[in-house]
Amino acid sequence: MSNPLLEVKDLHVEFDTYDGTAQVINGIDLIVERGETVAIVGESGCGKSVTVKTILGLLPEADISQGEILYKGENLLELSDAKRHARRGKEMSMIMQNPMSAINPVFTVGEQMLDVLKWQGQHRVGITDWVRDKFRSEAELRERAIDMLEQVDISAPERVFESYPVELSGGMRQRVLIAIALLLEPDFLIADEPGTALDVTTEANILELLDDIVEEHDTSVLYITHDLGVAREISDQLNVMYAGEIVETAPTETLFEDPQHPYTRGLLESIPQLSRGIGAGIPGKLPDYTDPPTGCRFADRCPHAETECREVVPHLRRTEPEHAAACHLFEGDPHLDRHQDAVTEFPYIGPPPWQADTDETEVDVR
Amino acid sequence: MSYSDYLIRRAIQAIPVLFGLSVLIFTITRVIPGDPVRLAMGPDVADEQVDAFREEMGLNEPLHIQYVEWLSGVFQGQWGLSLRTGNNVLFDIITRLPATFELVLVALGFAIVLGIPFGVIAGTNKDHWQDHASRITALFGVSMPRFWVGILLQVVFVGMLGLMPLQGRIDGNPPPHTTGMYLIDSALALQWATFVDAATHIAMPAFALGLATLAQIMRLIRSDMIEEARKDYIMAARASGIPQNLIHYKYMLRNAFTSSLTVIGLAFGFLLGNAFLVETVFAWPGMARYGVQAIINQDFNAIVGVVIVVGFAYVVANFVVDVLYGTLDPRVRLRQGGE
Numbered sequence: 001m002s003n004p005l006l007e008v009k010d011l012h013v014e015f016d017t018y019d020g021t022a023q024v025i026n027g028i029d030l031i032v033e034r035g036e037t038v039a040i041v042g043e044s045g046c047g048k049s050v051t052v053k054t055i056l057g058l059l060p061e062a063d064i065s066q067g068e069i070l071y072k073g074e075n076l077l078e079l080s081d082a083k084r085h086a087r088r089g090k091e092m093s094m095i096m097q098n099p100m101s102a103i104n105p106v107f108t109v110g111e112q113m114l115d116v117l118k119w120q121g122q123h124r125v126g127i128t129d130w131v132r133d134k135f136r137s138e139a140e141l142r143e144r145a146i147d148m149l150e151q152v153d154i155s156a157p158e159r160v161f162e163s164y165p166v167e168l169s170g171g172m173r174q175r176v177l178i179a180i181a182l183l184l185e186p187d188f189l190i191a192d193e194p195g196t197a198l199d200v201t202t203e204a205n206i207l208e209l210l211d212d213i214v215e216e217h218d219t220s221v222l223y224i225t226h227d228l229g230v231a232r233e234i235s236d237q238l239n240v241m242y243a244g245e246i247v248e249t250a251p252t253e254t255l256f257e258d259p260q261h262p263y264t265r266g267l268l269e270s271i272p273q274l275s276r277g278i279g280a281g282i283p284g285k286l287p288d289y290t291d292p293p294t295g296c297r298f299a300d301r302c303p304h305a306e307t308e309c310r311e312v313v314p315h316l317r318r319t320e321p322e323h324a325a326a327c328h329l330f331e332g333d334p335h336l337d338r339h340q341d342a343v344t345e346f347p348y349i350g351p352p353p354w355q356a357d358t359d360e361t362e363v364d365v366r
Numbered sequence: 367m368s369y370s371d372y373l374i375r376r377a378i379q380a381i382p383v384l385f386g387l388s389v390l391i392f393t394i395t396r397v398i399p400g401d402p403v404r405l406a407m408g409p410d411v412a413d414e415q416v417d418a419f420r421e422e423m424g425l426n427e428p429l430h431i432q433y434v435e436w437l438s439g440v441f442q443g444q445w446g447l448s449l450r451t452g453n454n455v456l457f458d459i460i461t462r463l464p465a466t467f468e469l470v471l472v473a474l475g476f477a478i479v480l481g482i483p484f485g486v487i488a489g490t491n492k493d494h495w496q497d498h499a500s501r502i503t504a505l506f507g508v509s510m511p512r513f514w515v516g517i518l519l520q521v522v523f524v525g526m527l528g529l530m531p532l533q534g535r536i537d538g539n540p541p542p543h544t545t546g547m548y549l550i551d552s553a554l555a556l557q558w559a560t561f562v563d564a565a566t567h568i569a570m571p572a573f574a575l576g577l578a579t580l581a582q583i584m585r586l587i588r589s590d591m592i593e594e595a596r597k598d599y600i601m602a603a604r605a606s607g608i609p610q611n612l613i614h615y616k617y618m619l620r621n622a623f624t625s626s627l628t629v630i631g632l633a634f635g636f637l638l639g640n641a642f643l644v645e646t647v648f649a650w651p652g653m654a655r656y657g658v659q660a661i662i663n664q665d666f667n668a669i670v671g672v673v674i675v676v677g678f679a680y681v682v683a684n685f686v687v688d689v690l691y692g693t694l695d696p697r698v699r700l701r702q703g704g705e
Contacts, residue, residue: 053601056605058601058604058605085604085607085609085610086607087607088604088606088607089605089606089607089608090607093605093606093607094602094605094606096598096599096601096602096605097598098598101597101598101599102598102601102602103599103602104599104600104603104617104620104621105599105621105695105697106620106621106694106695106696106697107617107620108696112603115612115616116606116607119607119608119609119612120606120607120608121607122609123609123610124609124610124611125609125611125612164697164700166696166697166700167700180602180606181605181606183606184607
């Protein structure tokens, strides 16, 4: 079988809150093949950031109640803190969402880059090492850092190297963030909506740059965005996420040709377009994570929901060879091995109305 | 306006502050009821002699004339006579200031050197035992009066364990006079036995004096560290593989330290003027005790002198804090430059 770079299996993440346990991530599965760009799309608060931060192990307060995160065949969740830390920056790295807040304001860009080059992966810096470092020449490391700044199209890398973040524009800072993330040429990069905090032109430039640079270094990318348009531009495989679950997954082109899950369709319709004006959006809001619905988490907002939807959890089913959706409007074999047993219990309420309108013969298929 | 211009302006602003302070304290000491001259000379002295002395001191002049004369004296090193000691107040202060100055510096040193790492440890282990221990220590430190801490230390380390000297600045001969601060003087003279002697004497009073400040710094650092841990740039630093302790002590602490810096600056002036109870408990021949005795005796020249010195120390400490702000946080420096 294939040997994916990253495989997330049945990941559950919970947080203890004053209102009870919030089941923020409820059993998600992801695969990132080598050299591939995979996108996770969903609205704010659906658990995208929690998912990727869990992969990097950046949320100490999160309770990972179930699941595996396999990176190059190793379960990251079973590694010691030190071993996991050694992989950060070098094996896997992350570009944060907001360039205005993701660079430490009190150190120069250069100092922060040098620290990554000098100390990456060490769990602790020994005092003697730290003192010895003060007497070491930084010329070579400095050159590497400046070279990286050049690669992200910064025209005056020397000046930026010496600058504090306040002296740089938003676009500049985003480039710096990309440079820091790619400094040690990680195999796996997580990009948490880079550019969304910037204006549209700058965002487009940044995305193009990221695309080029990732291709050049043959980096695999897990890309998070709420913007389907961006996801279409940049990704090979697309996962639509809703309330801590993957509700639809397919190769990007397939998904755009035939969006299946009502949530995906809602997302597509809510993209503002010049010809149609601002989209309708999806009424309602995300469910309460401390008291999630028993059936489909999207049922309350779904225009096609039936009583069955509120009772039975719709696991992902393979509607086409490479396309899976978690919705009772569709029939198909379970997409995931762990759901094989549940197959007979699926209620079928389809076909989806938008297909029924165009193709009436399908109504009697059952 | 560049940052250095800003600092120069801040320094110039100190002049009217000190001038206003001197006017205020000069007036207050002279208008409060009571007859300091009679108090100083005792009840047995004849009224004529008291009047003559009052005349000699210039106390029958109008207040503004007195002030102008006093002010012109200040710049010539003549700070007026102390009614209690009979010395020039400047002389009295100069002989006592180094003892208090040394005590306050060591107390602040304690507070900083222990308060910062304890605060970092408490903040990065929120709700673990380290945090609880720090909370209890802080509660103890803030709620115990300083002199009471001093007495407790004496009971335990002198009375029960017999480890430390009870009071005073030194047992043997003081080191040759350079700054008047025994630790520095003995180190300069390379008299290590004297240094140890002075150090064992200063340890307990300095700790008693600095404990509350230590507690304040520790709690401030703790809460600022917890705040920092939620920042995007800290998560980004971790994601890029920077070691944990470097993140704590460099990336977070630099940002978390600013509010403590303010506290340290204020504590310096505060401790200088408020060290008297600790000085009394440890028989420390310092300026704070001199100031309190001056107040009790309505020794107005001495009061004015001490207040001016403490006020000057406040101003200098806060100026230093301003300079350090700019050094620690480029945003302060650059923003001043941009506007």
